[in-house]
Amino acid sequence: MNATPEQVVELLRQTNFSTLDWAIVVVYLCVSLVIGVWVKQYATDMAAYIGAGRSVGVWLGVATMTGTELGLVTVMYSAQIGFTGGFAAFHIAVIAGLVTFVVGATGFVVAPLRALGVLTIPEFYERRFDRKTRVVGGVLLSVAGVLNMGLFLKMGSIFIVGVTGLSPDSGALTVVMTVLLLLVLAYTVMGGMISVIITDYIQFVLLSFGLLLTVGVAIWRLGWENIFQVVAAEKGAAGFDPLQGEGEFGPEYVLWMLVVGLIGCAVWPTTVARALAMESTQAVRRQFMWSSISFTARFLIPNFFGICAFVFFSTHSTEMRELFLSPLPGGASSAFTPSLYAMPVFLGHLLPTGVLGIVAAAMIAAFMSTHDSYLLCWSSVITQDIIAPLAKSEMTDQRRIFITRLLIVAIGGFLLFWGLFYPLEGDTIWSYMAITGAVYFTGAIPVLVGGLYWKQASTAGAFSALLMGFTALVGLEPVRQTLAKTLAPVMGDSETIAAALSAERCGLAALLLTCVMFVAMSLLFPDTRPDARQRD
Amino acid sequence: MSVWIMIWKVVFVIALSAFAVLAVGATIGGARDVVTLLNKLKQDRSNTKSDQ
Structure with a gap:
C-alpha cells in the first residue's frame, strides 16, 4: 500500500498537540523575547555587543555553549541519522x-586564542599574518557560515509542523519559518551577545530538562529492551556497528566524524566565540571539559529519539510503517521527507498534552539559541573582519553596531530564501552541514593550528590554504551530481562517479589538500617580517 | 553484535546521567553567573556615563 497525499496529512494530524500546548509555547516565546529586548540597555559598545564584555563565568559559559550547539537543527539531523x-x-x-x-x-587552539584577547578568528589572522589574510578569512568564514545555517530555519519549521500536526503542503512551513525568524531577529538585533547569552541560559534550562523528560517517556512507552530488539531485527549488525561498510557509515565516515568533531569544538567560530567571551583561559578550559558532556548529549539524545521513532513506526501500524519506512511514491507529497518528519511526528504521538507543549517550547528554545548566536557571529565577522578593515577611516563602535544589526537582518532574509528553495533530496542534513562548514574549516585548521604553533607558518601559506577550502564544495549533492554527469562521458557511469565522490571523501580530500598547500607555500614563501605578536 | 549492544547501552546510561548532573549544575551555577554578569555590565555602563 502507498499513502496518498490526503492520507499523509491525515496521519500527521493525529498528534496530541492541543490548545494548552500552544499556550505554553506562546508564553515561553513572549518571556524570551521580553528578556532579550530588556538587556538591550547594556549593549553600549562593540565589546559588550559581540563579546558580552568578556565577563562570562564557567557555568554560564557551559549553559550558553550547550544552548548554541544543541540547536533544533542538531536535534533534527541527529534524529534523522x-x-x-x-x-x-x-x-x-x-x-x-x-x-x-x-x-x-x-x-588546544582555544586557550591561546583567548589569551591573545582577539574578538574573532580573522582578527587573529591579521595579528599573525596580515590584513589581507584577515579579509579573505572573513569572507570565507561568512560565506561558509551563512551557507551552513541555510537550512536551520527550514529544519526548525519542519519540527513545528510535524509536532503540531499542521499540513506540510498547506504553506504552513513558510508561515512558521517567517514567524520564527522575526522573533529571533527582534532580540538579537537589539541586545547582541548579552541578549544571546541570557536567553541561551533560559533556553538551556528548558531544553535540558525537556530532553531528559522526553527520553524518560520514550523508554517508558517503548520499553528499554524492546528498542534494541526491534533495531536488531530490522537493521541487523549494521544498526549497531559504525565500521560496517554496508550500513550507513563505515571507516571513512568515522574518520570524517573525528575531523568534524575536532572542528566543532576547537575551530568552529560560534564555539570559539564562546571561548573568547570567557573571563580567563582557565575558565575556557573548564568550560570545554564540562561541555564535553553536552557535546556528547547533543548528538546522543536526538539520535535516540530518531531510533525510538524508527521503533515506533516499525511496530505501531501498517499505515505508519508504509508512510515512514517505505520509499515515498512520486506524487504523494512534495514537502514530506519521511526521515525528517519521523522524530517530530513520533513525539506528537508519544507525549501527552501539556508535556508536549513543554517539549515543543524546549525545541523552539533550541532553535532560537542557535539562530541568535549564529546570526550574531557571522554578522560581526563581516563587520569586524571585512567591512572595518576595508573602510578608509576608523569606524566608531556605534557605526559598527549599526552595520552588524543591518547584516543580521540581511542574513535572516537569505535564510528564508534558501530554506524555501534549496532542494533537500539526496543529502542528509548532516552531510550538507559538514560540507558547507568544510569550506571554512578545511582552510582554517592549518591556518589556526599552524599560526598558533608553527613558527614558519607564512602569509602565503595561510592565504592559499584558506582559498583551497572552496574545494570542499564538491561534496555537496547538487555539485557532485553535476560533476558526475560532466565526467560520465570520459569516466563511465555517472552514478558510480557520484557514489565515489561521497561527502566524507570530498571533505577529507579537501582537508589534506589545504594542509599540503599550507605547509608547501609556507616553506616556499616565508614571511620576511616577524608576526604581530612578536612585534608587540 | 551483542558486544556493540552492550557498549551502546553503557554509553547511553553514562552520557545521560552525566548530562542530568550537568543540567542541574549549570542551571544553579549559571543563574549565579547571570547575576554577576549583569552587575558587571551595570557597573561598566555607569562608569562610561560618569566618564562622559
Whole structure:
C-alpha cells in the first residue's frame, strides 16, 4: 500500500498537540523575547555587543555553549541519522565528547586564542599574518557560515509542523519559518551577545530538562529492551556497528566524524566565540571539559529519539510503517521527507498534552539559541573582519553596531530564501552541514593550528590554504551530481562517479589538500617580517 | 553484535546521567553567573556615563 497525499496529512494530524500546548509555547516565546529586548540597555559598545564584555563565568559559559550547539537543527539531523543508521550513529556522539574533553584538557587552539584577547578568528589572522589574510578569512568564514545555517530555519519549521500536526503542503512551513525568524531577529538585533547569552541560559534550562523528560517517556512507552530488539531485527549488525561498510557509515565516515568533531569544538567560530567571551583561559578550559558532556548529549539524545521513532513506526501500524519506512511514491507529497518528519511526528504521538507543549517550547528554545548566536557571529565577522578593515577611516563602535544589526537582518532574509528553495533530496542534513562548514574549516585548521604553533607558518601559506577550502564544495549533492554527469562521458557511469565522490571523501580530500598547500607555500614563501605578536 | 549492544547501552546510561548532573549544575551555577554578569555590565555602563 502507498499513502496518498490526503492520507499523509491525515496521519500527521493525529498528534496530541492541543490548545494548552500552544499556550505554553506562546508564553515561553513572549518571556524570551521580553528578556532579550530588556538587556538591550547594556549593549553600549562593540565589546559588550559581540563579546558580552568578556565577563562570562564557567557555568554560564557551559549553559550558553550547550544552548548554541544543541540547536533544533542538531536535534533534527541527529534524529534523522538515528532513524536511518540506528545505534551505530552513537559513534558521532562519543567522538564529539572525547574530542571536546581533550581540547579542554590541553587548551588546544582555544586557550591561546583567548589569551591573545582577539574578538574573532580573522582578527587573529591579521595579528599573525596580515590584513589581507584577515579579509579573505572573513569572507570565507561568512560565506561558509551563512551557507551552513541555510537550512536551520527550514529544519526548525519542519519540527513545528510535524509536532503540531499542521499540513506540510498547506504553506504552513513558510508561515512558521517567517514567524520564527522575526522573533529571533527582534532580540538579537537589539541586545547582541548579552541578549544571546541570557536567553541561551533560559533556553538551556528548558531544553535540558525537556530532553531528559522526553527520553524518560520514550523508554517508558517503548520499553528499554524492546528498542534494541526491534533495531536488531530490522537493521541487523549494521544498526549497531559504525565500521560496517554496508550500513550507513563505515571507516571513512568515522574518520570524517573525528575531523568534524575536532572542528566543532576547537575551530568552529560560534564555539570559539564562546571561548573568547570567557573571563580567563582557565575558565575556557573548564568550560570545554564540562561541555564535553553536552557535546556528547547533543548528538546522543536526538539520535535516540530518531531510533525510538524508527521503533515506533516499525511496530505501531501498517499505515505508519508504509508512510515512514517505505520509499515515498512520486506524487504523494512534495514537502514530506519521511526521515525528517519521523522524530517530530513520533513525539506528537508519544507525549501527552501539556508535556508536549513543554517539549515543543524546549525545541523552539533550541532553535532560537542557535539562530541568535549564529546570526550574531557571522554578522560581526563581516563587520569586524571585512567591512572595518576595508573602510578608509576608523569606524566608531556605534557605526559598527549599526552595520552588524543591518547584516543580521540581511542574513535572516537569505535564510528564508534558501530554506524555501534549496532542494533537500539526496543529502542528509548532516552531510550538507559538514560540507558547507568544510569550506571554512578545511582552510582554517592549518591556518589556526599552524599560526598558533608553527613558527614558519607564512602569509602565503595561510592565504592559499584558506582559498583551497572552496574545494570542499564538491561534496555537496547538487555539485557532485553535476560533476558526475560532466565526467560520465570520459569516466563511465555517472552514478558510480557520484557514489565515489561521497561527502566524507570530498571533505577529507579537501582537508589534506589545504594542509599540503599550507605547509608547501609556507616553506616556499616565508614571511620576511616577524608576526604581530612578536612585534608587540 | 551483542558486544556493540552492550557498549551502546553503557554509553547511553553514562552520557545521560552525566548530562542530568550537568543540567542541574549549570542551571544553579549559571543563574549565579547571570547575576554577576549583569552587575558587571551595570557597573561598566555607569562608569562610561560618569566618564562622559
